[in-house]
Each structure stands twice: as C-alpha cells, then as structure tokens.
Amino acid sequence: MKTVIVVPTYNESANIAQLVKLIHKSVPAALVLVVDDSSPDKTYELVRQLKKKDKKLHLLLRDRAIKGRGWAGRDGFLKALQMGADVVVEMDADLSHQPKYIPALIKPIVMGKADVVLGSRYMPGGKDIDRPFYRQMTSNFAKNYLKLVLGLKADDPTSGFRAYSKDALARIKAKTLTARDPFTVSEILYRCYRAKLRIQETPIVFVDRTKGESKLQLTTLLKYLARALVLRLGPNPVA
Ligand SMILES: Nc1nc2c(ncn2[C@@H]2O[C@H](COP(=O)(O)OP(=O)(O)OP(=O)(O)O)[C@@H](O)[C@H]2O)c(=O)[nH]1
Numbered sequence: 588m589k590t591v592i593v594v595p596t597y598n599e600s601a602n603i604a605q606l607v608k609l610i611h612k613s614v615p616a617a618l619v620l621v622v623d624d625s626s627p628d629k630t631y632e633l634v635r636q637l638k639k640k641d642k643k644l645h646l647l648l649r650d651r652a653i654k655g656r657g658w659a660g661r662d663g664f665l666k667a668l669q670m671g672a673d674v675v676v677e678m679d680a681d682l683s684h685q686p687k688y689i690p691a692l693i694k695p696i697v698m699g700k701a702d703v704v705l706g707s708r709y710m711p712g713g714k715d716i717d718r719p720f721y722r723q724m725t726s727n728f729a730k731n732y733l734k735l736v737l738g739l740k741a742d743d744p745t746s747g748f749r750a751y752s753k754d755a756l757a758r759i760k761a762k763t764l765t766a767r768d769p770f771t772v773s774e775i776l777y778r779c780y781r782a783k784l785r786i787q788e789t790p791i792v793f794v795d796r797t798k799g800e801s802k803l804q805l806t807t808l809l810k811y812l813a814r815a816l817v818l819r820l821g822p823n824p825v826a
C-alpha cells in the first residue's frame with residue numbers, strides 16, 4: 588500500500604526540514620508531499636533543496652493568490668491520488684502533529700478496518716497542549732458545538748491530523764471541497780459522516796508549536812460556528 592503524507596505549509600521554513608526527517612524515520616516507505624502556497628519565507632526553496640537528496644520528497648507549489656489551508660489540503664489530496672496513493676495522511680508542518688503517530692493512523696486503513704482515522708487529543712491516551720483557560724473553554728465549546736450541529740460522533744472533530752483511504756477521498760468528492768481555510772477539517776469530517784464512512788480515532792499528544800507563527804484567530808473560530816450551521820442546513824454534499 589502506497590502512503591502519501593500531505594503537509595500544507597505557509598511560512599514553515601523553521602520546521603519543515605525537521606518534520607520531513609521525522610516522517611521518514613517513522614514511515615520510511617511513505618512519500619511526503621509538501622503543499623506550499625508560495626510562502627514569503629520561501630519554505631518551498633528549502634523543500635527544493637531537500638528534494639535534491641530525497642527522492643521521497645515532493646513539492647506542490649501553489650500561487651499565493653489562492654492561498655489557504657483548505658484549498659492547499661484539497662489540492663494535496665488530488666495530487667497524492669495522482670501519485671498513486673492508497674492511503675493519504677494530512678498533518679501540520681509545525682511539529683504539533685508528531686510523525687511517530689503515523690503508523691497508528693494508517694494501520695486500521697491498511698487492515699481494511701476503517702476508511703478514515705482521526706488523531707484524537709480528547710480520548711484516553713491523547714492530550715492537548717496546556718492552553719490558557721479561555722482557550723480550553725473555546726476549544727471545548729467548539730468541539731461540542733460541532734458534534735451537536737453536524738451530528739459528528741468523534742471525540743476530536745477538529746483534529747487536522749488524519750488518514751484517509753483512497754476510496755474515502757473519492758466518496759467525499761474531495762475534488763469539490765469548498766472551504767478555503769482551516770474550516771476544511773469540519774467540512775471533510777461532515778462529508779465522511781454523510782458518506783457513512785467507517786471512522787476511527789487513535790490518541791495523539793498534541794505539542795504546541797515552538798517555531799514560526801500561528802495563523803488562527805478567535806474571530807475566525809466564531810465564524811466557523813456559523814458556517815457549520817450553514818453546512819448542516821444545506822444539501823447533502825456527497826449525494
Ligand atoms: N499551504 C498552506 N498552508 C497553510 C496555510 N495556512 C496554514 N497552513 C499550514 O497549515 C498548518 C496548520 O496551520 P497553523 O498555523 O499551525 O494553525 P494552528 O495549528 O491552528 O495554529 P498554531 O497554534 O500556530 O499551531 C501548518 O502546517 C501551516 O503552515 C495556507 O494558507 N496555505
């Protein structure tokens with residue numbers, strides 16, 4: 588089974604080399620596809636350099652004018668399928684998602700027991716970083732709200748560390764994913780539920796980024812809550 592690890596990047600030059608190294612260590616046979624939106628810090632240049640000595644490293648360079656975590660992920664999925672992937676993993680580049688968990692994420696799919704596996708911070712064995720109290724409240728509320736509004740049963744519906752089978756990406760019509768930004772994780776999971784895919788979770792310990800800058804703002808999070816409602820009230824996206 589061919590595995591492709593999709594890593595969307597925007598200004599991750601401080602992290603990408605270390606991440607690629609750790610991915611190879613954890614899953615030596617897997618290919619890594621960095622999807623960079625022409626980062627101002629030239630993350631893509633660094634990847635180009637690394638690629639010269641690393642046949643398992645690939646780069647999908649997108650125009651900055653269409654930048655976005657969601658669209659980058661979607662284009663990464665499509666490219667991974669073109670590359671012949673049977674299993675596609677998506678993870679952040681900032682080392683919050685530790686590559687050592689990749690084998691546990693892909694195993695249920697390889698064994699034919701799941702279509703989608705979520706790396707979960709909120710199940711026994713999993714852990715979120717120690718955030719300030721208000722941040723914990725927000726993420727807890729967001730999680731429960733999404734579960735209620737979208738009917739999701741997962742412990743960690745907003746986790747961005749996930750594995751999908753090739754068939755899962757076809758069933759959710761990855762090509763037609765609309766969310767340009769990080770709301771994409773909710774849109775995708777909702778589609779997985781509507782497509783009645785087999786979803787499993789495996790515990791992960793989430794580590795706070797130590798290098799590079801955060802891109803998520805509180806106001807954005809509030810907008811997501813409204814968008815979840817719109818998604819739920821709209822037509823079945825996988826019909
Ligand atoms: N290609 C691409 N990647 C992006 C974009 N925005 C964010 N990313 C990447 O998506 C991943 C998650 O983004 P983060 O900024 O870490 O978001 P976060 O984890 O919610 O925030 P932090 O608290 O800073 O970790 C990282 O690998 C980013 O580099 C974008 O517009 N385009």
Ligand SMILES: [Mg+2]
Pocket residue numbers: 679681683796
């Ligand atoms: Mg992050």
